[in-house]
Structure formats: C-alpha cells, structure tokens
Amino acid sequence: MELTIGVVQMDCVLKDKEKNMQKAEYYIDQVGMDVDVLCLPEFFTTGYHLGLIKDEFFTLAETVPGPTVHRLAEKARKYGTAIIANIVEKDSLQESVLYDTTFVIDENGNYVGKYRKVHLYPTEHQYFRSGSEFPVFDVKGMRIGIATCYDHAFEEMFRIMALKGAEVIFIPSAVPVNFEYLLNLRTCARAQDNQIFTVAINRVGTENEFTYCGLSKIANPRGEVICEAGDEEGVLVGTIDTSLISKERIQEPILRSRRPELYGSLVES
Template sequence: MNTKNLRLAVIQMDCEVKNKELNMKRTMKFFDRLEADTDIVCLPEFFSTGYNLDLIGSDYFYLAETVPGETTAALGRKAVEKGFAIIGTIVEKDKRQESVLYDTAFVIDKKGDLKGKYRKYHLYPTEHSYFRPGNDVSVVNLDGMKIGMAICFDHAFPELFRLLALQGAQIIVIPSAVPRGYAYLLDLRTRARAQDNQVFVAAANRVGREGTVEYCGLSKIVDPTGTVLAEASGEEEVISAEIHIDRIAEERKREPVLRSIRQDLLKSVYDATEME
C-alpha cells in the first residue's frame, strides 16, 4: 500500500436476515468484482447477518461470534488472496461472557491479520436491548495508514470524529444500516464529519428490505473538503475512489482547524454535559 495514494472501495449490498452462509458467499462475489488496484474495502453494518432488530431479536445471540473468529478468519483468507485490507462489522460476543454482545467493526490487513477492532460507542436507543456500548476509541495502523472507525449512529456525534482525527486518523470508515427516510443524515453527516476534521470519510451503507425496513444505500467516499469523490445509488453497487493523503495536509494548511482548537472550550462542553 502506498501511504501517499491508495484506492478505497465500498461495497453497498443487500443481505438475507440470519443467513450467514449465503451472505458470506455474496460478499465473496463482491470482492471478486473489485478493481485490481484496490487497497482497502469496507462492508456495511452487519453484512453477514442482517440488521433488523425486530426480525432477528434474540437470534442475535446464536448469530454472534468472537473477534477473531470464523468470519474474520474467512475474510482474512480472502484478503491474502486478493491483496487488499478488509473492514467489516459483525455481532460480537464477549469471549468471557457470551451473553454480552457488541456491534463491532474490525480491520484485517492484506496479510490476513486482524489489526484492530472497535465496539460501537453510541448505540441507537433500540439497540440497547441487545448490545452493550463500547468504551474504547482507537486508531488502527494499517500498513502505515491511520484508520479510524465509527458505526452508523456514531455519525451523529462529532466529538467522536474529532477525537479520531486528533489521534491521527487519516481515513474514517462508517459501516452503516441507514433506512429510507434518513438518507439526508447519511449525506450531510458524512460530508460534515470529513470537512470538520479535514480527513477522508467513507460511509458503507446497506440496500434492500428487511421486513418493513428498506435501506437507502447512497454510500459515499468524501475528501477533507467535504467533496464527494464517489457515491452509490439505491441499489447494490461497488464504488471506489483514489485517495491522495496529501490533501489532508493541504486543507489543514489552508485552514488550520485542529491547531486552533481551544482546550478551555472543550472542557466547558464536558462540564456542561456533566451538569445535565
């Protein structure tokens, strides 16, 4: 991977609720469609199981896996075969307490090694019935590239993205399952989080229908100015864009946002939150 320039791809796909075997086969076929020079590919939220909480319910407990586990091992083998890194999101069960579940993203490098994981920090209200929120925010070093992770509803919280940027993230990925009716949030927040922090942001969203829920697609890759480099439709699709990392330094030189942060203001925000 060239740490100055790389090709980032997003797979926007449908999946069948609770059918992990079929969904993994579909995922592997999408990998085979990617351009030969792809360096990193990102999958949507819960690509292997489906997301609909009402349809899946307590079945999440038998669908859950450890990380590392069966799914990460299979994706690791594909990463070696194809020579690109893979970012995905699955239902994770805690190794020590299997009744504890997380919505977890992970990064696998082109050698098939698990480089890091992230447990969804901000759970959507209905998700609290099944998942625990994560407590760690970290940036993964992927062959010299700094990758930050957020998941779906996380995009509503700019503080998370600011923290990732301050920790050195150059690309932040957002695996998502955003339904129709909320497409404006996916569009606005993906561009805003990129421009706010002058980083590249990629949102990998779902399409298709699960019961009464239909997902809106519109996955996108955005540069540090908030400009959309690639955008999907509302159907299954693969999008990609060439990422020029120097654009981050250029934009931060033009407008030094991160260097101008007032620590006293950040403390005031924290203090105000504590008073609520």
C-alpha cells in the first residue's frame, strides 16, 4: 500500500497559540488534498524553550481532546487527511499535571487517541509527567506509533510498537543545532532495527540561544532516507510503500529471530 506523508517543518512563535495555529492551518491548506497523513512538530502551538515559557506552560496547556484537537479535526474532515500533532496537555482531572502529548485524528476528523511522552529529557521533568504506555493506532489502513524527540534514543519502545504491528512511527521533535547527528542516526537506525518506516518531524527557527535544525525526514525499512528537508520552513512530502516492510522481513527475519527468553537482564534493576 502506498501512502503520501506530509511533514510540516515550521517555526513557532513563543507562547502565541493563535499565530502558530494559523501557520499550521496555512500549511495544511497548502497540501491537505495531496497527502494521506500530515504531521506537526513538538509543541507546535507554544514553542518549546522551557526557560522562557516556565510556569506559563500551565496556562498554555489544554485538554486532549480539546480546542486544538477540534480545530484540526475540521481540517482533517475537509481534506480527508489524517493529522498527527503534539501539544502541551493538561490532565482533565488534575489541571496541575502536564504531559508532552501527541494526538491522532483520522481522515474523517475523528479523534483516535493520544501518546504521552514516556522518556522525558532531564530538564522536562520540572514541568511534565511521564506517560506510561506505547499505543498504536489505525489510520488510513495502516498501523502507526508515536515517539517524541528524546524518545527515539530508546530503541526498546520502537521494538514494542513494531511487535504490536506498527508500520510507521512518527517522531515529532524540537531538536536544536549541534544535535543533528542524533536526529539523523536515530531516525534511520530505528527504522532499520525494526524494518519499518520512521518519520522525523522537526522544527526550525530560533528561541533565544536555541536554533532548531530542521532536517525532517522519512526513512524506509532499510534505514535509508527517502526524502529530507533542509533548515527552512515548509512541507516535506514523501510517498511510502508499506509492502517494503514484508519484503525486508522475508529477506532478514529480525522479529521472528528474536530470543525474548534470553533478554530478561534488560529489565533487571
């Protein structure tokens, strides 16, 4: 099955949710009719810089589903395009609890579910609580998973999602300059490790001392980059063919060759 993926690589105005939403909608309107799935970078509505946003995260946060989900669902319904997006979520029962959350809307505009970032970067613990699940979702006839930025350092979660049937894992990120090597290496390695497609959605622009490197990309099950953005705003569009997954797994049956009964030491404290 062939699917066309749109990756929105955008700059974000710090703490200006409306301006950022308008920019995201502009890019969705540009390509919505031409892509099956469209994805947005980490904290696209607020910007990321923890030291500049600080406690304003609590006022910028919203529930999932909530206003941003509903607004993007209208676009998904209009264009028949599934949308994956990441925002600051406040817990619906405990408003003082925040998560780094990615949600999924299907091509009919229905809210499908969410993933709460499990592996928080050390500085993120000051504001956010870790998630505890690795869900997979059915969108456009394929199974997808989510990993957020620092998550892609942890190959175990990718293997779990692959074993659950994930064919494509989307990685919304805010990776700064000087960390390009991690974005490049891990996106390809996690794809080849599990013989799946990975989609890295990174942002661009500058927030005080941080400049974000862009380089959004799609990697195939061989770990090869099939399309890549530079460091400018825009939408990267690439086509994936999920039949390549089975071809790679027939050639080299990595998942079938696993010996989980020998891996217990991985989880010993």
